Structures are given as C-alpha cells and as structure tokens.
Amino acid sequence: xxxxxxxxxxxxxxxxxxxxxxxxxxxxxxxxxxxxxxxxxxxxxxxxxxxxxxxxxxxxxxxxxxxxxxxxxxxxxxxxxxxxxxxxxxxxxxxxxxxxxxxxxxxxxxxxxxxxxxxxxxxxxxxxxxxxxxxxxxxxxxxxxxxxxxxxxxxxxxxxxxxxxxxxxxxxxxxxxxxxxxxxxxxxxxxxxxxxxxxxxxxxxxxxxxxxxxxxxxxxxxxxxxxxxxxxxxxxxxxxxxxxxxxxxxxxxxxxxxxxxxxxxxxxxxxxxxxxxxxxxxxxxxxxxxxxxxxxxxxxxxxxxxxxxxxxxxxxxxxxxxxx
Numbered sequence: 001x002x003x004x005x006x007x008x009x010x011x012x013x014x015x016x017x018x019x020x021x022x023x024x025x026x027x028x029x030x031x032x033x034x035x036x037x038x039x040x041x042x043x044x045x046x047x048x049x050x051x052x053x054x055x056x057x058x059x060x061x062x063x064x065x066x067x068x069x070x071x072x073x074x075x076x077x078x079x080x081x082x083x084x085x086x087x088x089x090x091x092x093x094x095x096x097x098x099x100x101x102x103x104x105x106x107x108x109x110x111x112x113x114x115x116x117x118x119x120x121x122x123x124x125x126x127x128x129x130x131x132x133x134x135x136x137x138x139x140x141x142x143x144x145x146x147x148x149x150x151x152x153x154x155x156x157x158x159x160x161x162x163x164x165x166x167x168x169x170x171x172x173x174x175x176x177x178x179x180x181x182x183x184x185x186x187x188x189x190x191x192x193x194x195x196x197x198x199x200x201x202x203x204x205x206x207x208x209x210x211x212x213x214x215x216x217x218x219x220x221x222x223x224x225x226x227x228x229x230x231x232x233x234x235x236x237x238x239x240x241x242x243x244x245x246x247x248x249x250x251x252x253x254x255x256x257x258x259x260x261x262x263x264x265x266x267x268x269x270x271x272x273x274x275x276x277x278x279x280x281x282x283x284x285x286x287x288x289x290x291x292x293x294x295x296x297x298x299x300x301x302x303x304x305x306x307x308x309x310x311x312x313x314x315x316x317x318x319x320x321x322x323x324x
Contacts, residue, residue: 013041014074017151018059019050019101023088024080029073035061053095065150071180081106089133096143102153102250104167109194112159115199120230123196124189124237127166135168138174139181145320147169154284154291158198158206168193168276169244176272176316180311187269190244191265193231194228194273198243207298221257224249243267245255248274251308263310271310274300276318294321 013032018251021027026047033044034154044067051059059067070075085106088094114123138148148171153160169191170184178184190268198206201223212220226247231237247270250256252263263271282297292300298318 008062012071013068014071015068015153015155016074017101017105017153018051018056018065018067019098019151020081020094020096021067022053022056022098023084023102023317024050025156026050027077029069029077032070033059034063034068060150063191064154066153066288073140077108079108087312089137098146099137100143103130103137104151104153104163106130106161106264107134107167108160108280110151112157112161115159115162119198120196123193127189127192128185129172130163131166131192132185135181135184136168136169136189139179139184144322145175147231149283149294149321152295156285156287159194161284162195164191164280164284165194165273165276168280169272172272172276172313172320173269175320176313186238186241187244188271190241190269191273191276193222193227194244194248194277196230197225197227200226208305211288220245221249224258228249240267240269243270246270250274252310253307256308268313272314275309275313276303278320279317298322 021031027045027050027169030043030046030047031045032041032042044259059065081102084104089099090104091099093146105219106265110126110130111123113128117123119148128228135142148167152164152167154164170188173184173187178187198220205212205219207218228242231245232242247261250259250261250263250266252266252271253261254262259265266274279297280299282292282300283294285291289315298321301314302318305314
C-alpha cells in the first residue's frame with residue numbers, strides 16, 4: 001500500500017460503499033482506503049475489474065465499509081452504477097447486500113442533485129422512483145436488516161439523512177406489519193420528504209460544531225411548517241405522507257412540536273418516522289459528535305420509550321436491529 005495521500009477532511013475525495021464495486025464489470029477509477037489510525041487515505045487499487053464478494057467482505061471487516069474516489073472520478077463511477085442498476089435489481093443471483101448498496105449509492109447521489117436544485121417537483125419525482133425500487137426490493141423478504149443498515153452512508157449531509165430515513169422507514173413499516181407495496185412506497189417518500197423544510201434553516205445553524213442553542217432550536221422547529229404548506233395542496237401527496245412531514249417531532253406523551261399533541265392524534269406513519277429520524281441521526285455523524293453504534297443508539301432510545309417514541313413501534317425497531 002502506498003504512502004497516505006490525503007486527509008479525509010479533504011473535499012477532493014468522496015466515499016463509496018465497497019459493495020457497489022461488485023456492480024460494475026470494470027471499475028476504471030483509482031480507489032483509496034482509509035487508515036483507521038491516521039485517518040488518511042492511501043491508494044488501494046489503480047482501477048481494476050469488479051471486486052468479488054470475498055474481497056468486499058474483507059474490506060467491510062476493516063472498517064466502515066467505505067472506499068474513496070477522487071471527486072473528479074465520481075461522476076464516471078455514478079454513470080457505471082446507474083447503467084447497471086436496473087438489470088442488477090432484477091438479477092436474483094446477485095446478493096441482496098450488493099443490490100441494496102448499489103441502490104443506496106445511486107439514490108443518495110440523485111437526491112443530492114435534486115436537493116441542490118431547490119426544486120420540490122424534482123425531489124418528489126426522483127424520490128418516488130427510488131423509493132419504489134427500494135420498496136420492491138425489501139418486500140421480497142430476502143434480506144437481513146443489517147444488510148440495509150450496512151449499505152447506507154452515515155455522514156451529516158441532508159440528502160444522506162433523507163435517503164436513509166426513506167429506506168429505513170420502509171424497513172420498519174414492513175417489520176411492523178405494513179405489507180401493501182403502495183403503502184410502503186408512500187411511507188418511503190414521506191420519509192424522504194420529512195426534513196425538506198430544513199432548506200429554510202440557516203446553514204450556520206445546521207452545521208454548528210456544538211449542540212444547538214435555544215435560539216437555534218427555535219429556528220429548527222419551524223422546518224415542519226414551511227414544507228407542509230408547500231405540499232398540502234398537492235393531489236399526489238397523501239394525508240399520511242403530510243403527517244410524516246408535519247408530525248415527526250411530536251412526542252408520544254405530548255409536548256413535542258409543532259402542536260404538542262399526544263400520540264392518539266399522531267398518524268401511525270409519523271410515529272414510524274419519529275423512530276427512524278432519531279435512530280438515523282444517532283448512528284450518523286453530526287457536526288457536534290461522531291456517530292454511535294447500533295447498540296448505543298438503541299439504549300438511548302429505550303430511555304425515551306413512551307416519552308418520545310410509540311412503545312410498540314420502538315420495540316419492533318429495537319428487535320429488528322438486535323437481530324442485525
């Protein structure tokens with residue numbers, strides 16, 4: 001392995017999940033590996049044929065399941081993934097972790113572009129297609145929850161959180177007994193849209209390296225209002241999806257926001273979103289802290305059972321991740 005070439009903070013490199021490298025016949029980009037101690041990158045491969053399952057598994061065991069590519073190579077890599085995605089999702093011989101990782105990588109990039117456009121119509125259009133693919137894949141029942149969680153990125157970007165929330169809401173809804181494909185698609189899109197109102201929150205507030213101040217929190221709490229009013233007149237957004245956007249910060253015992261209503265008045269889909277929104281935030285990096293392990297996140301959420309979270313939905317989720 002070569003001498004380290006860059007700090008991970010450098011904007012010149014972007015992470016890709018190692019399992020996506022099984023989707024392409026030829027990965028014609030230079031790949032970099034993170035040193036877990038120095039937090040620097042070194043060349044892993046100078047472009048090669050696809051990485052087979054044994055090598056991908058070894059890489060997963062070395063760290064967080066990520067390799068890195070130069071920012072200048074990322075668009076080409078995405079092009080290869082998108083070309084292979086449709087056939088890969090239909091290929092029953094392909095492993096579920098390979099299909100999930102590739103779908104997650106493509107979805108995250110597509111949602112990032114849609115978010116950057118500032119066009120709600122584009123976000124909904126892209127989101128609807130991607131959550132449909134996720135719902136179909138997860139409804140087949142040939143996966144372990146760990147495979148989906150491991151396929152996701154865990155950085156602090158809004159598009160990553162939106163993508164993760166969409167995919168994990170579908171998973172929790174299915175585990176909770178919602179099996180109709182149309183409902184799973186709607187829940188996934190609601191999860192994708194749930195924090196769209198944070199586009200109107202100051203970037204300074206969202207990226208502050210300390211915990212939010214009371215003033216920050218007041219500004220953050222407004223994010224549920226704006227996007228609700230943007231979506232409530234649309235005929236293609238259901239009541240359940242609107243409530244995921246509007247009510248995902250309500251608390252089981254009451255006292256949440258924006259209304260402070262008790263659980264009986266909170267839509268079940270919004271209660272699913274409350275669990276997943278918190279969980280993904282805990283297991284992902286934030287400007288003021290590093291990501292937590294699944295077990296630590298679960299322990300924190302247990303302490304808020306019947307305070308913030310619906311106990312039945314939370315128990316279903318904790319059981320799901322325990323099996324992971």
